[in-house]
Amino acid sequence: MKESMLIQTEPLSELVAEKIIEIIKDRGLIAGDQIPTELELIEMLGVGRSTVREAIKALVSGGILEIRRGRGTFICDNPPLPEDPLGLSFAPDKVKTYRDLLAVRMVLEPWMAAEAAKNADERDIEEINRLCDVVEAQILAGEDHMGKDVEFHTAIARSTKNTVIPLIIPIINKSVSMFIEMSGGSLRNETIVTHRSIARAIAEHDSSAAREAMVLHIRFNEERIKADD
Numbered sequence: 511m512k513e514s515m516l517i518q519t520e521p522l523s524e525l526v527a528e529k530i531i532e533i534i535k536d537r538g539l540i541a542g543d544q545i546p547t548e549l550e551l552i553e554m555l556g557v558g559r560s561t562v563r564e565a566i567k568a569l570v571s572g573g574i575l576e577i578r579r580g581r582g583t584f585i586c587d588n589p590p591l592p593e594d595p596l597g598l599s600f601a602p603d604k605v606k607t608y609r610d611l612l613a614v615r616m617v618l619e620p621w622m623a624a625e626a627a628k629n630a631d632e633r634d635i636e637e638i639n640r641l642c643d644v645v646e647a648q649i650l651a652g653e654d655h656m657g658k659d660v661e662f663h664t665a666i667a668r669s670t671k672n673t674v675i676p677l678i679i680p681i682i683n684k685s686v687s688m689f690i691e692m693s694g695g696s697l698r699n700e701t702i703v704t705h706r707s708i709a710r711a712i713a714e715h716d717s718s719a720a721r722e723a724m725v726l727h728i729r730f731n732e733e734r735i736k737a738d739d
Contacts, residue, residue: 522557523564529555530565531574534585541587545575548583611685616728619663619682623708623724624717626669634669635713641665642709649698656690662705669712689731700730 533554534545546554551562566583569575576586630638641662648655660683667679704727711719 522561523568526551526555526557526561526565527568530569539585541585544582544584608685608688611681611688612728612732615682615685616725616732618678619666619728620721620724622667622670622675623712623720625672626666627712627715627717627720629671630669630712630715634665638662638665638669638709638712642705645705646702649702655701656687659690659701660686666708666712689734697730697734700727704730 530545530551533551539545545551548559548562548566552559555562566575566577570577570583573586575583577583626634626638641658644658645655645662648658663682663686664679667675667682704723707723708720708727711717711723
């Protein structure tokens with residue numbers, strides 16, 4: 511990757527910082543792991559030393575990396591990312607982290623589904639149903655449905671009309687994507703059925719049914735994780 515190829519509307523160092531985060535994720539590095547050396551990053555990214563240093567400096571300021579003198583640059587504990595504010599991608603024990611996330615989801619998401627059933631307007635319902643259809647079509651076609659699955663849960667969260675929920679959405683989204691990655695998308699039929707039940711209950715403004723459908727959806731996830739133990 512040449513420096514001239516990276517120049518866009520963002521400063522070059524910001525683009526390089528994003529590329530470093532991609533490298534961390536692609537290599538499966540977690541909190542406490544050392545990232546490639548400065549020279550390795552220069553070679554990998556095709557940019558100058560000053561650009562790499564600026565990018566690392568920004569990541570250090572953001573609490574993602576830390577420099578240990580004489581040793582190198584390491585990933586901080588629970589580094590925050592915009593799409594992963596709790597740093598869950600870097601958790602050493604992903605299975606334990608996902609179990610804990612499910613416990614939190616079991617408290618939050620049934621309530622969110624019930625609130626969405628109370629407060630969703632016609633536009634919200636149309637979007638939830640549209641995403642339900644898209645996820646089902648992608649699953650039946652054997653396509654990757656992670657992105658639209660996350661959007662489905664996001665649409666439900668926004669339909670609660672609760673002003674605090676947008677702050678929690680990235681955590682829910684990360685949990686959804688983590689499970690799909692860990693399970694290989696194995697709960698295809700269960701996802702189709704429970705998504706449809708949730709969407710129908712919200713469209714009918716049936717809070718109890720929406721809550722129960724979401725509980726069932728999360729329980730399927732719990733059983734899938736237990737089956738791998």
